[in-house]
Amino acid sequence: MDFLNFLDFKITDLLDILLVAILLYYIYKLVRGTAAVNIFLGIVFVWAFWKFTQLLGMKMISSVVGGFMQVGLIALIVVFQQEIRKFLLMIGSTNLANKRSFGKRFSFLKQEGIIPDLKIGVVLEACEKMAKNRTGAILVIERNNSLDFVRSSGDKMNAEVNLPIIESIFFKNSPLHDGAAILRGNRIIATRVILPLSQERNIPLRFGLRHRAAIGITEKTDALALVISEETGNISYIKNGEFIMYKDIKELESLLKKDLQ
Secondary structure (H helix, E strand, C coil): CHHHHHHCCCHHHHHHHHHHHHHHHHHHHHHCCCCHHHHHHHHHHHHHHHHHHHHCCCHHHHHHHHHHHHHHHHHHHHHCHHHHHHHHHHHCCCCHHHCHHHHHHCHHHCCCCCCCCCCHHHHHHHHHHHHHCCCCEEEEECCCCCCHHHHCCCEEEEEECCHHHHHHHHCCCCCCCCCEEEEECCEEEEEEECCCCCCCCCCCCCCCHHHHHHHHHHHHCCCEEEEECCCCCCEEEEECCEEECCCCHHHHHHHHHHHCC
């Protein structure tokens, strides 16, 4: 039977399946936790159904679904505009080989200079202390996408993440407090960084430029942002251009650990 020809399996077929699986995995990572994830899963289901009908030789339904997939391509580009930008930025990152997550996947290579994991407890302790003192701050945590394109707008630094350093950076009389600090692994790599502002019109007016800047950088990259409000002392966690709600500092710590895996 013709439709059983796929049983003639070759090594190139295995490689093809592996590459598609890797591609789908990284696309899912980009849209995970956003409203776009449901659209992504719907597309995967429709595509799988389309290929299934082609395999069974069901020409009519296959042509209908195939036409929908082709016409819907332009609409998908519009819907996934931010995600496509993040994906291309991730592919084009110049420092991918030095990333913590990349090194973990290929730990058997024993690369030298792999960036150590961020000490989340230290960062949150600093955030809590600054929140009590109503000290405004933005901490941007780099993940897969390189933040070198905004790092150059500030002052370069290469300091280990610790409580005194973070507090001294955002101390009100410090020359470094104005702007964002970028964290790569367990090191602060830049301060006074100017972030791109979000153009989203639905951001409540009670949130100022700090929050708009944090939303902007997490819209354009897969970075995570912690913002301490100078007016209220609240700690905001922003991911994928959205505020992530949490009950207490323990839950925030769990969310950060999960997102940094």
